[in-house]
Amino acid sequence: MKVCITSKGPGPDDMMEERFGRAPFFIFFDTESEEHNAVENPFASGAGGVGPRAAQVLIDNGAKSVVTGNVGGNALGALRAAGISIYFLREPGTVKAAFQQFKDGKLTKAF
Amino acid sequence: MNIIVASGKGGTGKTLVAANLAYALSDQKEVLLVDCDVEEPNLHLFFPQGGYELPVTTPVPVFDTDRCTACGKCAEVCRYGAITVLKDPPPLFFEKLCHSCGGCEMICPEGAIHEEERAIGKIRFSNPLDNIILISGILNEGEVMAPKVIAAAKSYAGGHPTTILDASPGIACPVVEAMQGADYCILVTESTPFGLHDLALAESVTRCLGIPSGVIINRFSEEDDQVMDFCRSKDLPVLMTIPFDREIARIQNTGGLISESMPAYREKFADLFSRVTSAGGFLS
Numbered sequence: 001m002k003v004c005i006t007s008k009g010p011g012p013d014d015m016m017e018e019r020f021g022r023a024p025f026f027i028f029f030d031t032e033s034e035e036h037n038a039v040e041n042p043f044a045s046g047a048g049g050v051g052p053r054a055a056q057v058l059i060d061n062g063a064k065s066v067v068t069g070n071v072g073g074n075a076l077g078a079l080r081a082a083g084i085s086i087y088f089l090r091e092p093g094t095v096k097a098a099f100q101q102f103k104d105g106k107l108t109k110a111f
Numbered sequence: 112m113n114i115i116v117a118s119g120k121g122g123t124g125k126t127l128v129a130a131n132l133a134y135a136l137s138d139q140k141e142v143l144l145v146d147c148d149v150e151e152p153n154l155h156l157f158f159p160q161g162g163y164e165l166p167v168t169t170p171v172p173v174f175d176t177d178r179c180t181a182c183g184k185c186a187e188v189c190r191y192g193a194i195t196v197l198k199d200p201p202p203l204f205f206e207k208l209c210h211s212c213g214g215c216e217m218i219c220p221e222g223a224i225h226e227e228e229r230a231i232g233k234i235r236f237s238n239p240l241d242n243i244i245l246i247s248g249i250l251n252e253g254e255v256m257a258p259k260v261i262a263a264a265k266s267y268a269g270g271h272p273t274t275i276l277d278a279s280p281g282i283a284c285p286v287v288e289a290m291q292g293a294d295y296c297i298l299v300t301e302s303t304p305f306g307l308h309d310l311a312l313a314e315s316v317t318r319c320l321g322i323p324s325g326v327i328i329n330r331f332s333e334e335d336d337q338v339m340d341f342c343r344s345k346d347l348p349v350l351m352t353i354p355f356d357r358e359i360a361r362i363q364n365t366g367g368l369i370s371e372s373m374p375a376y377r378e379k380f381a382d383l384f385s386r387v388t389s390a391g392g393f394l395s
Contacts, residue, residue, distance in 0.1 A: 049192025049208040056186050056195050074205050078195040081203045 001031045003102055004063040005095045010038040012096040016089065018069025021050035028061055029099050036099075051075025058084055067098050067107065076111065086111040112388055113274045115147075115293040115322075119309025121280030123299045124329035124353065127363060129277040130157040131370040132297075135380035136273065137242035143271040147289035148279040149232060149248035149260040156366050158245050162237030167248075167263045168228035169211045169256060174201035178223035185215035185224060207255055232260040234267055244271075258288035265292070282309075282316045290316065295387050296324040297350065302335035310338065314345055323390055325350040327383075348390065350383050 006023035008015045017023040024044045029036045039057060043050040051071070055078035058066060065085040079086055087107040089098050101107055116129045126148075133142045146154040172185070172194070179200035186194040186202060193208035194215060206229060216224045232250040239245055248264035250257050257279070268274050278289040290296060296317045300310040310326065317324040326342050328335065331352035342349050353359065362372050370377040 043192070046192070049189075049205070051192065052195045052203070052205055052208070053186075053192040056183075059195070059197060060183070074192070074208065077205070078203055081195070082197050 001065070002061070002063045003029050003031060003065040003067060003099065004058050004061070005029065005098050005102075006066070006068040007038070007095045010040070012036055012099065013094055016067075016069070016093055016095050016098045018090060020066070020068045020071045021054040021075050022046075023054070023068065026054075026057060026061070027095050028063060031103060049074070052078045055079050055082065055084075058082070065102070067102050071111075080111055085109050112272060112295075113276065113293045114295050114297060114384075114387060115276040115278055115290050116297045116299060117278040117286055117290060117313055117317075118280055118299045119282060119311075119313035120300065120306050123301045123306055124327070125280075125299050126153055126157070126277055127329070127353075127369075128297060128299050128327055129275050130154060131368050131376060132380045132384060133243055133275050134240075134368045135370040135377045136384055137240060138377070138381070140273055141242045141244065141271075143268050143274045144243060144245045145264050145268045145274060145276045146245070146247040147261045147264060147276050147285070149250040149257050149264070149285070150279060152247045152249055154245060154277055155235070155237070155239075155247055157368060158237070158239035158243060159366070160237040160239035160245070162235050162245075164233045164235045166230045167232040167234060167260045168230050169209075169259050170213065170226035171206050171209050171211065171229045172204065172215045172224045173227050174204065175223040175225070176201045178221045180221055180223075182220065184218050184220065188214045188218045190214075207253065210256070211259075231256050232263075234260070234264050236267070257285040261285055261288045265289070280309075282312050286313075287316065287320070290320055290322060293322050295390065296322045297327055297387070298324055298347075299327045299329055300338060301330045302328060302332040302338060302355075303330075304337070307338050307341060311341065314347065325387065325390065327351045327353065329353045330355040348386075350386065351379060 006017040007025040008017045026039045043053045051074040067087045116125045146152040183196040186196040195203040231254045235247045248260040300306040325348040
């Protein structure tokens with residue numbers, strides 16, 4: 001299963017990003033193989049409507065869950081319509097640590 | 112002659128100036144007032160009068176689920192993030208993000224998108240006084256496409272020889288939309304650092320658009336050198352000052368017009384108009 005962690009940088013040792021639509025990178029992990037790949041968010045500094053477009057990136061990359069700090073109204077609608085589960089994590093930490101917490105079932109599904 | 116009243120900072124007295132200028136001129140000629148502050152139109156407070164309304168609509172895409180293959184081209188072309196394509200049709204559409212560019216309809220290879228009109232606001236027409244016609248643009252609550260409603264209000268006003276437009280605060284798209292095509296811009300500011308800061312921004316917009324402008328300083332303080340210095344440095348004429356005066360506030364707060372209750376202001380505003388028309392190179 002693929003989970004997306006919003007990130008400030010392209011690697012798993014980078015810090016997690018709290019914002020969803022404006023996260024500079026999306027890091028996709030495979031929960032079985034633990035392999036990951038990073039996708040730069042082309043909408044990180046967009047003027048508006050970044051939420052649904054960021055959700056599109058997740059949909060196109062086949063994510064089933066996302067771990068982030070916060071999700072705006074439009075992005076929430078798009079993620080829920082796409083059946084992507086949303087987990088909030090608001091303590092600063094690395095992407096790798098966030099993934100570990102997700103994998104260990106320590107995060108509560110918000111939506 | 113199209114005169115736009117703008118300010119940058121909110122609450123400086125744009126509507127006071129627009130309403131009183133119109134009233135002062137209505138002695139001599141018919142004046143068309145256009146409320147372009149469509150998110151919070153308030154000129155009608157000075158000219159309460161029923162009227163009739165016409166809707167303002169904007170085209171938005173409608174998706175044909177049977178034809179859509181969820182190829183994703185419409186979401187790709189949308190610069191506003193208004194479309195999200197899920198695995199199965201139809202795509203998710205966020206109508207309030209849509210700017211009605213029509214790109215999705217053009218690019219859809221399946222012909223699965225057509226446009227339908229969606230109401231986003233209205234235009235209210237009234238004739239509160241013999242020589243005053245009021246056209247108010249009203250954006251529906253929660254909508255963001257203010258420029259569309261402003262453009263509609265202006266198009267109904269098109270061609271009237273004496274038009275006074277009341278802009279919204281700020282210097283973003285709605286103000287640019289309202290200013291475009293104006294012959295002269297009256298910038299209303301106040302004797303505060305905020306007034307000056309936003310005056311500088313608004314002045315830069317009029318300069319970009321090539322609209323001659325002048326300044327009215329409201330709630331004027333005699334010790335206010337900063338705004339005066341700014342106007343001198345930019346070659347901006349100070350057209351009028353309005354003092355920080357309890358009587359003016361009282362009249363204004365009851366929905367009254369100072370150019371009606373204080374005859375001196377009727378003359379001041381009428382005189383302002385003749386100076387503005389000559390500055391704009393117009394013979395009126």
